[in-house]
Amino acid sequence: MKLTEIIEKASWAETKACLLWNYSDVEKGMPGYERVFRELRTLQPTSTSMRIFIRKTFREGLDEEPFTEVVGKNGTLNKQLEDFKYLNKSEDSDYANAEVEYALEFHPWEEWLGMEVNSATHQKYAYPEILAHCLWEMTFMGFxxxxxxxxxxxxxxxxxxxxxxxxxxxxxxxxxxxxxxx
The missing domain is CATH 1.10.287 (Helix Hairpins)
Incomplete structure (x- = not known):
């Protein structure tokens, strides 16, 4: 299911509640989130191979507590990147054969709308939660x-x-x- 379909299945009230529950600092920006929510419903999705993944992450020694992370994947493997040769990793390692994870905050919103949301994300999160996490990520640099x-x-x-x-x-x-x- 693409993000554009999820937006049609989630109300603003549900999405707002999920934003407030998951992100302590969003209250003052709520008018901006609502404006973007409504704008997304008017935009045409563009085709993309990028897919959305949402998960809890904890980096030992870096994070005080787990946080929710939104990343994109498009099928490119780490070993296919030009810089892979400098990492001293085997081409048959798990890392080499894992998909590259991309930050999505600079992607155009029309592209976000055309992204598939992966099945593990669907199983773990309800539509308003998926949308809340995506809204937070896509507006990280502004509204x-x-x-x-x-x-x-x-x-x-x-x-x-x-x-x-x-x-x-x-x-x-x-x-x-x-x-x-x-």
Whole structure:
């Protein structure tokens, strides 16, 4: 089932309750979440191979308590990535043959709508819970797609700037944000 179908099966009241239950800091942003919820119902999904996975995660030594994580997978295996050769992992290891997990917060909302939600997520979470976790992730950078797109472009610009620097330049001149450079 795609996210667009889940949105049709979940009410705003149920989704709001799930947001409030799962995320302690969402109350002040609730008008933004509701606006995005309603906007998503008007958008056309785009086709994508990316799939949504939601799960509880706990990283020993990093996290104080488990948290809910939303990631995307599109069938690409870790061993297919260009950087895999630098990881000193066997090509037949579990890691090598696991799918790459992608952050989704910068993906266009139309693409989110076209993503399949994996079956394990369906078994563990009700529709309003799935939608609440997806809303939280997709609005992590803000409640406006244009602002999110601009933030992504800024991050890409900074990454390109770093790639093109020599090691000495990186140490002497860390890249500045566009709004800081004047």
């Amino acid at each position: 406006d797609q244009d602002a999110i797109r601009e933030e992504k472009q800024e991050l890409e610009r900074r990454a390109d700037e770093l790639k093109n620097m020599t090691e000495e330049e990186r140490k002497a001149h860390p890249p500045a944000r566009n709004d800081e450079a004047s």
